[in-house]
Amino acid sequence: MPTTINPIKGTRDYYPEDMAVRTLLYQTAREVSESFGYQEIDGPFLESIDLYAAKSGEELVKDQSFVFEDRGGDLITLRPELTPSLARMVAQRQKQLVYPMRWWSWGPFWRYERPQKGRSREFFQWNIDLIGVDSPEADAELIALAASFLRETGLTPNQVQVLVNNRRLMDTELLALDIPAEKRLQVFRLIDRRDKMSPVNWDAYAVEVGLTSRQLYGLKSMLVDEGLWHKSSELERTFQVIEALGVGDYVRFAPHVIRGLDYYTGTVFEVWDLDGEFRSILGGGRYDSLVEAVGGDPLPAVGFAMGGSVISLVLKKYDCLPADEAIINAPVLMTVFSQELLPASFKLATELRSSGFNVVCYPIAAKLGKQFKFGDRMGMRVALILGPDELSQNHVAVKDLLSGEQQSMPIAEVAEFIWGLTGNTC
RNA sequence: GUGGAUGUAGCUCAAUGGUAGAGCGCCUGACUGUGGAUCAGGUGGUUGAGGGUUCGACCCCCUUCAUCCACCCCA
Numbered sequence: 001m002p003t004t005i006n007p008i009k010g011t012r013d014y015y016p017e018d019m020a021v022r023t024l025l026y027q028t029a030r031e032v033s034e035s036f037g038y039q040e041i042d043g044p045f046l047e048s049i050d051l052y053a054a055k056s057g058e059e060l061v062k063d064q065s066f067v068f069e070d071r072g073g074d075l076i077t078l079r080p081e082l083t084p085s086l087a088r089m090v091a092q093r094q095k096q097l098v099y100p101m102r103w104w105s106w107g108p109f110w111r112y113e114r115p116q117k118g119r120s121r122e123f124f125q126w127n128i129d130l131i132g133v134d135s136p137e138a139d140a141e142l143i144a145l146a147a148s149f150l151r152e153t154g155l156t157p158n159q160v161q162v163l164v165n166n167r168r169l170m171d172t173e174l175l176a177l178d179i180p181a182e183k184r185l186q187v188f189r190l191i192d193r194r195d196k197m198s199p200v201n202w203d204a205y206a207v208e209v210g211l212t213s214r215q216l217y218g219l220k221s222m223l224v225d226e227g228l229w230h231k232s233s234e235l236e237r238t239f240q241v242i243e244a245l246g247v248g249d250y251v252r253f254a255p256h257v258i259r260g261l262d263y264y265t266g267t268v269f270e271v272w273d274l275d276g277e278f279r280s281i282l283g284g285g286r287y288d289s290l291v292e293a294v295g296g297d298p299l300p301a302v303g304f305a306m307g308g309s310v311i312s313l314v315l316k317k318y319d320c321l322p323a324d325e326a327i328i329n330a331p332v333l334m335t336v337f338s339q340e341l342l343p344a345s346f347k348l349a350t351e352l353r354s355s356g357f358n359v360v361c362y363p364i365a366a367k368l369g370k371q372f373k374f375g376d377r378m379g380m381r382v383a384l385i386l387g388p389d390e391l392s393q394n395h396v397a398v399k400d401l402l403s404g405e406q407q408s409m410p411i412a413e414v415a416e417f418i419w420g421l422t423g424n425t426c
Numbered sequence: 427g428u429g430g431a432u433g434u435a436g437c438u439c440a441a442u443g444g445u446a447g448a449g450c451g452c453c454u455g456a457c458u459g460u461g462g463a464u465c466a467g468g469u470g471g472u473u474g475a476g477g478g479u480u481c482g483a484c485c486c487c488c489u490u491c492a493u494c495c496a497c498c499c500c501a
Contacts, residue, residue: 006491009492063427063499064500081501111499111501113500114498115493115494116494117494117495117496118501119501260499279500279501280501282501283500283501304501306501307501310501368459369459369461373462375461377462385459387459399460399461401461406460
Protein backbone atom coordinates (compact mmCIF):
# COMPACT_ATOMS: atom_id res chain seq x y z
CA MET A 1 0.00 0.00 0.00
CA PRO A 2 1.42 3.40 -0.90
CA THR A 3 1.96 5.82 1.93
CA THR A 4 -1.35 7.26 3.00
CA ILE A 5 -1.88 10.52 4.78
CA ASN A 6 -3.83 9.81 7.93
CA PRO A 7 -6.80 11.98 8.84
CA ILE A 8 -5.96 14.68 11.38
CA LYS A 9 -6.07 13.25 14.90
CA GLY A 10 -9.56 13.34 16.30
CA THR A 11 -11.25 13.75 12.94
CA ARG A 12 -12.98 11.06 10.99
CA ASP A 13 -14.00 10.20 7.48
CA TYR A 14 -17.71 9.80 6.91
CA TYR A 15 -18.37 6.83 4.64
CA PRO A 16 -21.92 6.49 3.28
CA GLU A 17 -23.05 4.46 6.30
CA ASP A 18 -21.54 7.03 8.69
CA MET A 19 -23.03 9.91 6.76
CA ALA A 20 -26.42 8.24 6.98
CA VAL A 21 -26.22 8.40 10.78
CA ARG A 22 -25.10 12.02 10.75
CA THR A 23 -27.91 12.96 8.39
CA LEU A 24 -30.41 11.08 10.51
CA LEU A 25 -29.37 13.09 13.57
CA TYR A 26 -29.58 16.34 11.66
CA GLN A 27 -33.00 15.54 10.23
CA THR A 28 -34.38 14.42 13.57
CA ALA A 29 -33.03 17.54 15.28
CA ARG A 30 -34.63 19.61 12.53
CA GLU A 31 -38.00 17.90 12.77
CA VAL A 32 -38.15 18.21 16.54
CA SER A 33 -36.91 21.81 16.57
CA GLU A 34 -39.34 22.92 13.90
CA SER A 35 -42.24 21.12 15.52
CA PHE A 36 -41.83 23.55 18.44
CA GLY A 37 -41.46 26.52 16.07
CA TYR A 38 -37.71 27.02 16.35
CA GLN A 39 -35.82 28.71 13.51
CA GLU A 40 -32.51 27.47 12.15
CA ILE A 41 -29.46 29.72 12.41
CA ASP A 42 -25.73 29.37 12.15
CA GLY A 43 -22.62 31.39 12.87
CA PRO A 44 -19.19 31.37 11.25
CA PHE A 45 -16.97 28.35 11.76
CA LEU A 46 -14.03 30.73 12.15
CA GLU A 47 -14.09 33.27 14.94
CA SER A 48 -11.71 35.73 16.54
CA ILE A 49 -10.27 34.37 19.74
CA ASP A 50 -11.41 37.59 21.43
CA LEU A 51 -15.04 36.44 21.17
CA TYR A 52 -14.37 33.77 23.75
CA ALA A 53 -12.43 35.98 26.13
CA ALA A 54 -15.66 37.16 27.74
CA LYS A 55 -15.86 33.85 29.52
CA SER A 56 -12.67 34.59 31.37
CA GLY A 57 -10.32 31.88 32.50
CA GLU A 58 -11.97 29.39 30.22
CA GLU A 59 -9.98 26.24 29.71
CA LEU A 60 -12.07 25.89 26.59
CA VAL A 61 -10.20 28.70 24.87
CA LYS A 62 -6.84 28.46 26.58
CA ASP A 63 -6.17 24.76 26.12
CA GLN A 64 -8.96 23.32 24.05
CA SER A 65 -9.26 25.44 20.93
CA PHE A 66 -7.65 25.20 17.56
CA VAL A 67 -5.95 28.58 17.30
CA PHE A 68 -3.85 29.89 14.45
CA GLU A 69 -2.61 33.13 13.02
CA ASP A 70 -4.12 34.27 9.75
CA ARG A 71 -2.07 35.98 7.05
CA GLY A 72 -2.79 39.35 8.55
CA GLY A 73 -1.47 38.26 11.93
CA ASP A 74 -4.83 37.99 13.73
CA LEU A 75 -5.53 35.08 16.05
CA ILE A 76 -8.29 32.93 14.62
CA THR A 77 -9.98 29.97 16.23
CA LEU A 78 -12.17 27.19 14.92
CA ARG A 79 -15.30 27.64 17.01
CA PRO A 80 -15.28 25.37 20.09
CA GLU A 81 -18.93 26.10 20.87
CA LEU A 82 -21.84 28.12 19.54
CA THR A 83 -23.05 30.14 22.50
CA PRO A 84 -20.66 33.12 22.20
CA SER A 85 -21.47 33.48 18.49
CA LEU A 86 -25.14 33.23 19.30
CA ALA A 87 -24.85 35.79 22.08
CA ARG A 88 -23.16 38.16 19.65
CA MET A 89 -25.87 37.63 17.05
CA VAL A 90 -28.44 38.48 19.68
CA ALA A 91 -26.55 41.51 20.97
CA GLN A 92 -26.09 42.94 17.47
CA ARG A 93 -29.81 42.96 16.77
CA GLN A 94 -31.12 42.93 20.29
CA LYS A 95 -33.57 45.77 19.74
CA GLN A 96 -35.12 44.47 16.55
CA LEU A 97 -35.47 40.73 17.28
CA VAL A 98 -38.83 39.29 18.26
CA TYR A 99 -39.04 37.71 21.71
CA PRO A 100 -39.38 35.11 22.98
CA MET A 101 -36.93 33.94 20.38
CA ARG A 102 -36.47 30.28 19.45
CA TRP A 103 -33.29 29.37 17.59
CA TRP A 104 -31.66 26.06 16.75
CA SER A 105 -28.49 25.12 14.95
CA TRP A 106 -26.56 22.07 13.77
CA GLY A 107 -22.95 22.18 12.73
CA PRO A 108 -19.32 21.27 13.30
CA PHE A 109 -17.21 22.35 16.25
CA TRP A 110 -13.59 21.77 17.13
CA ARG A 111 -11.83 21.23 20.42
CA TYR A 112 -8.21 20.33 20.83
CA GLU A 113 -8.61 17.46 23.28
CA ARG A 114 -7.35 13.93 23.55
CA PRO A 115 -9.85 11.82 21.60
CA GLN A 116 -11.58 8.94 23.35
CA LYS A 117 -14.89 7.16 23.40
CA GLY A 118 -17.64 9.55 22.44
CA ARG A 119 -15.29 12.48 22.10
CA SER A 120 -13.35 13.70 19.10
CA ARG A 121 -11.63 16.89 18.06
CA GLU A 122 -14.11 17.61 15.31
CA PHE A 123 -17.71 16.93 16.15
CA PHE A 124 -21.24 17.93 15.26
CA GLN A 125 -23.57 19.52 17.73
CA TRP A 126 -27.22 20.38 17.97
CA ASN A 127 -27.74 23.66 19.80
CA ILE A 128 -31.15 24.95 20.72
CA ASP A 129 -32.10 27.99 22.77
CA LEU A 130 -35.17 29.87 23.95
CA ILE A 131 -34.15 33.45 24.52
CA GLY A 132 -35.85 36.35 26.20
CA VAL A 133 -38.13 34.65 28.65
CA ASP A 134 -37.44 33.69 32.23
CA SER A 135 -40.03 31.19 33.33
CA PRO A 136 -40.11 27.61 34.60
CA GLU A 137 -42.39 26.83 31.67
CA ALA A 138 -39.66 27.86 29.23
CA ASP A 139 -37.31 25.46 30.99
CA ALA A 140 -39.96 22.78 30.59
CA GLU A 141 -40.16 23.42 26.87
CA LEU A 142 -36.44 22.78 26.39
CA ILE A 143 -36.61 19.64 28.50
CA ALA A 144 -39.57 18.49 26.44
CA LEU A 145 -37.58 19.18 23.28
CA ALA A 146 -34.80 16.95 24.51
CA ALA A 147 -37.26 14.22 25.47
CA SER A 148 -39.09 14.52 22.15
CA PHE A 149 -35.83 14.04 20.33
CA LEU A 150 -35.12 10.87 22.30
CA ARG A 151 -38.57 9.53 21.59
CA GLU A 152 -38.27 10.43 17.91
CA THR A 153 -35.06 8.39 17.58
CA GLY A 154 -36.77 5.36 19.06
CA LEU A 155 -35.10 5.40 22.48
CA THR A 156 -37.42 4.50 25.35
CA PRO A 157 -37.75 5.88 28.90
CA ASN A 158 -36.23 2.61 30.12
CA GLN A 159 -33.06 3.36 28.21
CA VAL A 160 -32.53 7.09 28.58
CA GLN A 161 -33.75 9.81 30.92
CA VAL A 162 -33.60 13.57 31.18
CA LEU A 163 -32.30 14.29 34.67
CA VAL A 164 -33.37 17.66 36.01
CA ASN A 165 -32.22 19.80 38.91
CA ASN A 166 -32.19 23.47 39.86
CA ARG A 167 -29.22 25.42 41.09
CA ARG A 168 -31.30 27.91 43.07
CA LEU A 169 -32.90 25.02 44.94
CA MET A 170 -29.45 23.65 45.68
CA ASP A 171 -28.29 27.09 46.83
CA THR A 172 -31.14 27.22 49.33
CA GLU A 173 -30.46 23.73 50.58
CA LEU A 174 -26.75 24.38 50.97
CA LEU A 175 -27.48 27.52 52.98
CA ALA A 176 -29.76 25.45 55.20
CA LEU A 177 -26.73 23.26 55.95
CA ASP A 178 -24.78 26.38 56.90
CA ILE A 179 -22.54 25.97 53.90
CA PRO A 180 -21.37 29.49 53.11
CA ALA A 181 -22.05 31.09 49.76
CA GLU A 182 -18.38 31.37 48.87
CA LYS A 183 -18.08 27.57 48.99
CA ARG A 184 -21.05 27.20 46.63
CA LEU A 185 -19.16 26.58 43.38
CA GLN A 186 -16.74 24.23 45.11
CA VAL A 187 -19.58 22.20 46.53
CA PHE A 188 -21.34 22.19 43.16
CA ARG A 189 -18.18 20.74 41.75
CA LEU A 190 -18.11 18.18 44.54
CA ILE A 191 -21.69 17.19 43.71
CA ASP A 192 -20.85 17.01 40.02
CA ARG A 193 -18.18 14.44 40.79
CA ARG A 194 -20.35 12.23 42.97
CA ASP A 195 -20.66 9.46 40.38
CA LYS A 196 -17.14 9.76 39.09
CA MET A 197 -15.29 8.96 42.32
CA SER A 198 -15.28 6.13 44.81
CA PRO A 199 -17.30 6.86 47.96
CA VAL A 200 -14.15 6.93 50.06
CA ASN A 201 -12.36 9.36 47.77
CA TRP A 202 -15.47 11.46 47.52
CA ASP A 203 -15.70 11.75 51.31
CA ALA A 204 -12.05 12.76 51.39
CA TYR A 205 -12.68 15.36 48.72
CA ALA A 206 -15.60 16.72 50.76
CA VAL A 207 -13.37 17.13 53.79
CA GLU A 208 -10.82 18.86 51.59
CA VAL A 209 -13.48 21.31 50.44
CA GLY A 210 -14.03 22.05 54.14
CA LEU A 211 -17.33 20.37 54.93
CA THR A 212 -18.00 19.26 58.49
CA SER A 213 -19.21 15.73 59.04
CA ARG A 214 -22.67 17.09 59.80
CA GLN A 215 -22.69 19.03 56.53
CA LEU A 216 -21.44 16.01 54.64
CA TYR A 217 -24.17 13.87 56.12
CA GLY A 218 -26.75 16.51 55.22
CA LEU A 219 -25.40 16.74 51.69
CA LYS A 220 -25.59 12.98 51.25
CA SER A 221 -29.20 12.80 52.38
CA MET A 222 -29.96 15.69 50.07
CA LEU A 223 -28.47 13.89 47.09
CA VAL A 224 -30.72 10.87 47.51
CA ASP A 225 -33.88 12.82 48.31
CA GLU A 226 -36.05 12.28 45.26
CA GLY A 227 -38.79 14.48 46.64
CA LEU A 228 -36.56 17.45 47.21
CA TRP A 229 -37.94 19.26 44.17
CA HIS A 230 -41.22 19.88 45.98
CA LYS A 231 -39.35 22.54 47.92
CA SER A 232 -38.82 24.47 44.70
CA SER A 233 -41.85 26.25 43.28
CA GLU A 234 -39.88 26.69 40.08
CA LEU A 235 -39.37 22.97 39.66
CA GLU A 236 -42.94 22.23 40.64
CA ARG A 237 -44.15 24.44 37.80
CA THR A 238 -41.60 22.96 35.41
CA PHE A 239 -42.57 19.39 36.14
CA GLN A 240 -46.24 20.20 35.88
CA VAL A 241 -45.75 21.54 32.36
CA ILE A 242 -43.52 18.63 31.41
CA GLU A 243 -46.46 16.35 32.18
CA ALA A 244 -48.72 18.53 30.06
CA LEU A 245 -46.21 18.31 27.22
CA GLY A 246 -46.56 14.55 27.36
CA VAL A 247 -42.98 13.56 28.12
CA GLY A 248 -43.17 12.93 31.86
CA ASP A 249 -42.02 9.35 31.43
CA TYR A 250 -38.69 10.55 30.03
CA VAL A 251 -37.97 13.07 32.78
CA ARG A 252 -37.09 12.80 36.43
CA PHE A 253 -35.66 14.91 39.20
CA ALA A 254 -32.02 14.19 40.04
CA PRO A 255 -30.42 16.18 42.86
CA HIS A 256 -26.89 15.12 41.86
CA VAL A 257 -27.09 16.74 38.43
CA ILE A 258 -25.48 20.13 38.75
CA ARG A 259 -23.45 20.69 35.52
CA GLY A 260 -19.80 21.63 35.41
CA LEU A 261 -20.13 25.05 33.80
CA ASP A 262 -20.35 28.01 36.12
CA TYR A 263 -22.68 30.16 34.07
CA TYR A 264 -25.86 28.18 34.73
CA THR A 265 -28.18 30.12 36.97
CA GLY A 266 -31.31 28.01 37.50
CA THR A 267 -32.67 24.77 36.16
CA VAL A 268 -30.06 22.41 34.73
CA PHE A 269 -30.50 19.07 32.99
CA GLU A 270 -28.61 16.25 31.35
CA VAL A 271 -29.59 13.19 29.37
CA TRP A 272 -28.05 9.89 30.44
CA ASP A 273 -28.06 6.34 29.25
CA LEU A 274 -29.52 4.56 32.27
CA ASP A 275 -26.83 1.86 32.16
CA GLY A 276 -24.27 4.60 32.71
CA GLU A 277 -22.14 3.19 29.94
CA PHE A 278 -21.54 6.51 28.20
CA ARG A 279 -20.80 10.07 29.16
CA SER A 280 -23.78 12.42 29.13
CA ILE A 281 -25.69 12.53 25.87
CA LEU A 282 -26.86 16.10 26.16
CA GLY A 283 -26.59 18.92 28.65
CA GLY A 284 -28.08 22.31 29.20
CA GLY A 285 -29.93 24.67 31.45
CA ARG A 286 -30.84 28.23 32.22
CA TYR A 287 -28.19 30.89 31.76
CA ASP A 288 -29.62 34.32 32.45
CA SER A 289 -26.37 36.30 32.58
CA LEU A 290 -24.54 35.22 29.47
CA VAL A 291 -25.85 37.69 26.89
CA GLU A 292 -25.04 40.51 29.27
CA ALA A 293 -21.57 39.06 29.76
CA VAL A 294 -20.80 39.38 26.05
CA GLY A 295 -21.91 42.99 25.89
CA GLY A 296 -25.65 42.89 25.35
CA ASP A 297 -28.43 44.06 27.61
CA PRO A 298 -29.45 41.50 30.23
CA LEU A 299 -31.49 38.79 28.56
CA PRO A 300 -32.63 35.51 30.08
CA ALA A 301 -32.11 32.31 28.14
CA VAL A 302 -32.36 28.56 28.40
CA GLY A 303 -30.91 26.00 26.05
CA PHE A 304 -28.94 22.85 25.56
CA ALA A 305 -26.37 21.25 23.31
CA MET A 306 -26.13 17.68 22.12
CA GLY A 307 -23.00 16.29 20.51
CA GLY A 308 -23.37 13.79 17.71
CA SER A 309 -20.84 11.28 19.01
CA VAL A 310 -22.38 9.95 22.20
CA ILE A 311 -25.93 9.83 20.87
CA SER A 312 -24.68 7.81 17.90
CA LEU A 313 -23.11 5.27 20.26
CA VAL A 314 -26.30 5.09 22.30
CA LEU A 315 -28.50 4.67 19.23
CA LYS A 316 -26.25 1.91 18.00
CA LYS A 317 -26.32 0.16 21.36
CA TYR A 318 -30.11 0.14 21.44
CA ASP A 319 -30.42 -0.79 17.78
CA CYS A 320 -32.12 2.46 16.79
CA LEU A 321 -30.11 2.98 13.63
CA PRO A 322 -31.30 1.94 10.20
CA ALA A 323 -29.77 -1.28 8.91
CA ASP A 324 -26.91 -0.92 6.48
CA GLU A 325 -29.13 -2.35 3.77
CA ALA A 326 -31.52 0.53 4.15
CA ILE A 327 -28.90 3.17 3.53
CA ILE A 328 -29.03 3.16 -0.26
CA ASN A 329 -31.60 5.69 -1.32
CA ALA A 330 -32.03 4.28 -4.81
CA PRO A 331 -34.28 1.22 -4.55
CA VAL A 332 -34.36 0.44 -8.26
CA LEU A 333 -31.61 -1.23 -10.29
CA MET A 334 -31.84 -1.06 -14.06
CA THR A 335 -29.78 -3.90 -15.44
CA VAL A 336 -28.14 -3.94 -18.85
CA PHE A 337 -28.71 -7.06 -20.91
CA SER A 338 -26.21 -6.43 -23.68
CA GLN A 339 -24.24 -3.66 -25.27
CA GLU A 340 -26.90 -3.37 -28.00
CA LEU A 341 -29.74 -3.04 -25.52
CA LEU A 342 -27.94 -0.69 -23.15
CA PRO A 343 -29.61 2.44 -24.61
CA ALA A 344 -33.04 0.88 -24.11
CA SER A 345 -32.24 0.27 -20.42
CA PHE A 346 -30.94 3.78 -19.94
CA LYS A 347 -34.03 5.18 -21.61
CA LEU A 348 -36.35 3.27 -19.30
CA ALA A 349 -34.30 4.40 -16.29
CA THR A 350 -34.74 7.99 -17.39
CA GLU A 351 -38.50 7.57 -17.66
CA LEU A 352 -38.65 6.07 -14.20
CA ARG A 353 -36.62 8.94 -12.76
CA SER A 354 -39.15 11.31 -14.29
CA SER A 355 -41.80 9.37 -12.41
CA GLY A 356 -40.00 10.06 -9.17
CA PHE A 357 -37.91 6.94 -8.62
CA ASN A 358 -34.25 6.90 -7.71
CA VAL A 359 -32.75 4.53 -10.24
CA VAL A 360 -29.26 3.11 -10.58
CA CYS A 361 -28.20 2.01 -14.03
CA TYR A 362 -25.62 -0.73 -14.22
CA PRO A 363 -22.97 0.96 -16.35
CA ILE A 364 -21.82 -1.96 -18.49
CA ALA A 365 -23.29 -5.09 -20.01
CA ALA A 366 -21.90 -7.49 -17.42
CA LYS A 367 -23.29 -10.93 -16.66
CA LEU A 368 -26.74 -10.60 -15.17
CA GLY A 369 -25.71 -12.58 -12.12
CA LYS A 370 -23.05 -10.05 -11.39
CA GLN A 371 -25.54 -7.22 -11.76
CA PHE A 372 -28.01 -8.87 -9.37
CA LYS A 373 -25.26 -9.46 -6.87
CA PHE A 374 -24.38 -5.79 -7.08
CA GLY A 375 -28.00 -4.80 -6.46
CA ASP A 376 -28.24 -7.21 -3.56
CA ARG A 377 -25.08 -5.96 -1.90
CA MET A 378 -26.16 -2.36 -2.32
CA GLY A 379 -29.42 -3.14 -0.57
CA MET A 380 -31.59 -2.32 -3.56
CA ARG A 381 -35.21 -3.40 -3.64
CA VAL A 382 -35.94 -4.35 -7.24
CA ALA A 383 -34.04 -5.10 -10.42
CA LEU A 384 -35.43 -4.48 -13.88
CA ILE A 385 -34.44 -6.59 -16.86
CA LEU A 386 -34.84 -5.53 -20.48
CA GLY A 387 -33.83 -8.42 -22.71
CA PRO A 388 -34.84 -9.40 -26.24
CA ASP A 389 -37.86 -11.35 -24.98
CA GLU A 390 -39.20 -8.41 -23.01
CA LEU A 391 -38.53 -5.83 -25.69
CA SER A 392 -40.29 -7.83 -28.36
CA GLN A 393 -43.52 -7.54 -26.32
CA ASN A 394 -42.82 -4.03 -25.02
CA HIS A 395 -42.47 -5.61 -21.58
CA VAL A 396 -39.96 -5.38 -18.76
CA ALA A 397 -39.12 -8.06 -16.20
CA VAL A 398 -39.26 -6.94 -12.57
CA LYS A 399 -37.36 -8.96 -10.00
CA ASP A 400 -38.04 -8.49 -6.31
CA LEU A 401 -34.59 -8.73 -4.79
CA LEU A 402 -35.94 -9.65 -1.36
CA SER A 403 -38.21 -12.53 -2.35
CA GLY A 404 -36.50 -13.45 -5.59
CA GLU A 405 -39.82 -13.44 -7.39
CA GLN A 406 -39.83 -12.14 -10.92
CA GLN A 407 -42.52 -11.27 -13.39
CA SER A 408 -42.80 -9.74 -16.80
CA MET A 409 -45.22 -6.88 -17.39
CA PRO A 410 -45.95 -4.11 -19.87
CA ILE A 411 -43.57 -1.18 -19.49
CA ALA A 412 -46.52 1.12 -18.94
CA GLU A 413 -47.40 -0.72 -15.73
CA VAL A 414 -43.99 -0.96 -14.15
CA ALA A 415 -44.02 2.36 -12.30
CA GLU A 416 -47.19 1.59 -10.44
CA PHE A 417 -45.96 -1.90 -9.63
CA ILE A 418 -42.74 -0.61 -8.09
CA TRP A 419 -44.62 1.97 -6.08
CA GLY A 420 -46.58 -0.89 -4.61
CA LEU A 421 -43.41 -2.71 -3.65
CA THR A 422 -41.28 0.12 -2.31
CA GLY A 423 -44.18 1.99 -0.79
CA ASN A 424 -44.70 -0.81 1.68
CA THR A 425 -41.13 -0.93 2.83
CA CYS A 426 -40.22 2.76 3.06
C1' G B 427 -1.57 17.88 29.57
C1' U B 428 -1.12 12.87 32.90
C1' G B 429 -1.44 7.51 33.05
C1' G B 430 -2.47 2.51 30.88
C1' A B 431 -3.11 -0.85 26.74
C1' U B 432 -2.91 -2.37 21.55
C1' G B 433 -0.78 -2.38 16.33
C1' U B 434 -0.16 -9.44 12.05
C1' A B 435 -4.37 -10.56 5.09
C1' G B 436 -9.95 -6.20 3.13
C1' C B 437 -12.39 -7.53 8.42
C1' U B 438 -12.10 -10.44 13.26
C1' C B 439 -8.13 -12.88 15.34
C1' A B 440 -4.05 -17.08 15.93
C1' A B 441 1.19 -18.32 15.72
C1' U B 442 7.45 -21.74 22.79
C1' G B 443 12.95 -16.77 19.69
C1' G B 444 13.08 -21.57 14.58
C1' U B 445 9.04 -22.25 7.10
C1' A B 446 3.45 -16.24 9.21
C1' G B 447 -2.00 -19.34 9.70
C1' A B 448 -7.55 -19.77 10.36
C1' G B 449 -12.54 -17.99 9.87
C1' C B 450 -15.25 -14.49 7.28
C1' G B 451 -14.82 -11.49 2.84
C1' C B 452 -13.26 -11.02 -2.22
C1' C B 453 -12.44 -13.33 -7.40
C1' U B 454 -13.48 -17.63 -10.68
C1' G B 455 -16.24 -21.94 -11.74
C1' A B 456 -20.33 -25.72 -11.04
C1' C B 457 -24.83 -22.04 -13.35
C1' U B 458 -23.72 -19.60 -21.84
C1' G B 459 -31.04 -14.80 -19.34
C1' U B 460 -30.66 -14.42 -12.74
C1' G B 461 -28.02 -12.47 -6.60
C1' G B 462 -28.40 -14.69 -1.37
C1' A B 463 -27.55 -21.18 -0.04
C1' U B 464 -23.98 -25.21 -1.01
C1' C B 465 -19.50 -27.22 -3.08
C1' A B 466 -14.66 -26.76 -5.57
C1' G B 467 -10.59 -23.83 -6.83
C1' G B 468 -8.07 -19.15 -6.45
C1' U B 469 -6.48 -14.07 -4.60
C1' G B 470 -4.47 -12.68 -0.54
C1' G B 471 1.29 -9.99 4.14
C1' U B 472 7.93 -5.22 3.78
C1' U B 473 3.84 -8.64 10.95
C1' G B 474 2.53 0.16 11.65
C1' A B 475 7.59 2.53 10.69
C1' G B 476 12.91 2.89 11.99
C1' G B 477 16.97 1.07 14.70
C1' G B 478 19.22 -2.63 18.20
C1' U B 479 20.17 -7.71 20.54
C1' U B 480 20.56 -12.74 18.28
C1' C B 481 23.07 -17.93 14.13
C1' G B 482 17.87 -16.67 13.66
C1' A B 483 12.78 -11.63 15.79
C1' C B 484 5.50 -11.11 14.84
C1' C B 485 7.81 -12.44 19.67
C1' C B 486 13.11 -9.38 23.49
C1' C B 487 15.13 -3.91 23.91
C1' C B 488 15.05 1.39 22.23
C1' U B 489 12.82 5.27 19.27
C1' U B 490 8.75 6.95 16.57
C1' C B 491 3.84 7.01 14.48
C1' A B 492 -1.16 5.50 14.86
C1' U B 493 -5.42 3.73 17.38
C1' C B 494 -8.15 2.61 21.83
C1' C B 495 -9.20 3.30 27.18
C1' A B 496 -9.09 6.06 31.76
C1' C B 497 -7.96 10.88 34.12
C1' C B 498 -8.75 16.19 33.03
C1' C B 499 -12.72 18.77 30.83
C1' C B 500 -17.01 18.65 28.34
C1' A B 501 -21.24 17.57 23.67
